Amino acid sequence: MRIVITGASGNVGTALLRRLAGSDADHDLVGVVRRPPEPVGEYRRVAWHGLDLAKSEATQQLRAVFDGADAVVHLAWGFQPTRNTSYLHQTGVGGTAAVVEAAHAAGVGQLVHMSSVGTYAAGSYGRRVDESWPTTGIPSSPYSRDKSEAEKLLDVYEQKHGASGVTVARMRPGFIVQRVAASGLMRYALPGYVPMLAVPLLPLLPLDRRLCIPLIHSDDVGDAIVRVVERRAAGAFNLAAEPPLTRDDVAKVLRARAIHVPSALLGPLVDLSWRARLQPIDRGWLDMAFTVPLLDSSRAQQLLDWSPTWSSVDALADVIHGVAQEAHAESPPLRRRSMLEQLQRDLTEGLLTTRRLP
Template sequence: MRIVITGASGNVGTALLRALPAEHDVVGVVRRPPSAQGVYERVDWRSLDLTDPDAIPKLRNVFDEADAVVHLAWGFQPTHDVDYLNRLGVGGTSAVLQAAHTSGVGQLIHMSSVGTYAGGSYGQRVDESWPTTGIDSSPYSRDKSAAEAILDEYEERLGSSAIPIARMRPGFIVQRAAASGLMRYGLPGYVPMQLVPWLPVLPLDRNLCIPLIHADDVAAAIVLAVERRATGPFNLAGEPPMGRDDVAAALGARAVHVPAGVLGALVDLTWRTRLQHIDRGWLDLAFSVPLLDCSRARTELEWAPKWTAQEALADLLEGVADSAHTTSPPLRRRSVVDLLRRDLTDGLISSRRLP
């Protein structure tokens, strides 16, 4: 098969490259192609920014004769430029869909998220019929919801003429190889990531309960969806869900209850004053998203996670302690000195467009 993957060098993309059988012809669409080594060596890389005005005709050229397009590309930073993140996430999804339809690709796999779901069922499991209207205070959630609305409108308008679309709705995705990238997105440049596993105290609301999943399990579900030409939405999560005390235990830290509202105000203040990179929407998301009923994936894809949620978090934290990374631009390791230098010369990661 000829499989085109947008965002192929990121967290899920890297795991997917490990999971795809060697006989497939893989094309990767990214802004900054990685060096052709390791897992990235098998890929025919194409440099393309989904926010470019001419992205659609460029994508059509890449999608020509593709059996499947896996759309993973998304932006998590800069959180201080939500218009750009919207153009990348929502506009990029629209561009990929238009190009895929015009090119007549065999199937589109869209990476959605638990963040697409509405609130109102925190700590309870929902299936794929739960409303996908998102969490309004989270720009990430709003954009995930808007991207799915584009797919809804397309399928309703074209009916049987629409290309087959599968939507993956995983919980929060982690893995060892993404440790450097994830920490760079979340930690200020002046905080060495290796300090995270040594936190003595975890100040967090005791009610935390979130779905977590290892990137390898998400990749396995995507491979199954491609092989079976599956359509429709699929919830994906490791078990059991992660609570505050589970996170504290993984860190070896003492859990201290801090109400989500108080912590949210602190997060908002430090984000607005540029002291750290994460906007309050991410905290609101963590205390609003439901847990996931994954029965449909288990039944229709015969999928089951190989990693428990606790094992997935432990894998990430081991990677954090070891500064685990890959050679791709989103996931490569950067020193504190390099991070601070870029903050001074290029602007903070929460403001610049190439994190």
């Protein structure tokens, strides 16, 4: 099969390439990213195209790349700059529109869209929902709003074209982690002046005791995507590891003492510190952590014969061990995090929360 993957050098993309490399099938793999990686390791067997989905010419460029593709896996998304939400919207929602239009024009057989638990509406915190739960998002989270809007684009496309259009599958995983993504995740989440090695040494974990979120390892997401492509499956698929991750689980992995701090108090603190440019994560991410529902993954288990191989606690331990080891991959998004580099770029190119390239 000829499989085109947008965002193929990121967290999920790297795991997907690893999964495809371990399969018996000899697929023709094409990667679409802003900054192509060096052709080593997981990235060696991929034909790379440098392309920014936020640009106006993206649809036309994608049309040529998608020509002859059996499947397009759309993973590309932006997480920074959190202060430039218009750019993030153009990357996520505008990029999805470009992918859908180009896939239709090229006659692609299947489109696999990476959605998220963040697309779901509030109202069932701590309870499992299936794929029929409303996908109206969390209003205070720009990430969640954009994921919801991207799914609306797919709804409109399917209503317009029906069975004559591209077969569309939507992956809705919980929060996704893996060891080699540690540097990339910490680059997005930690201010430049904080060493990532400080995270596993935290003596205290000030967090609301109510925390209960769906988490999943990147390897299990990659495996589910491959199964969807192999079966040419359609529709939405929740993906989550078991058990749901709690605050005490996080404290145990960190070997830290948990201290109850209500989310109602944490929210304003996160917002104020973000507005003061002391840290790069907007309040919407905390709101999602204490608003999104848990996920019922029965549909993926039944239709894809899929089940997670990592527990949620083991997945969290994997990424935390990665933080302690400064784990990384040989791609621009997952490269080794350097405090010196971050501080230099903060001074010369602007803060992470404002510049387009993290």
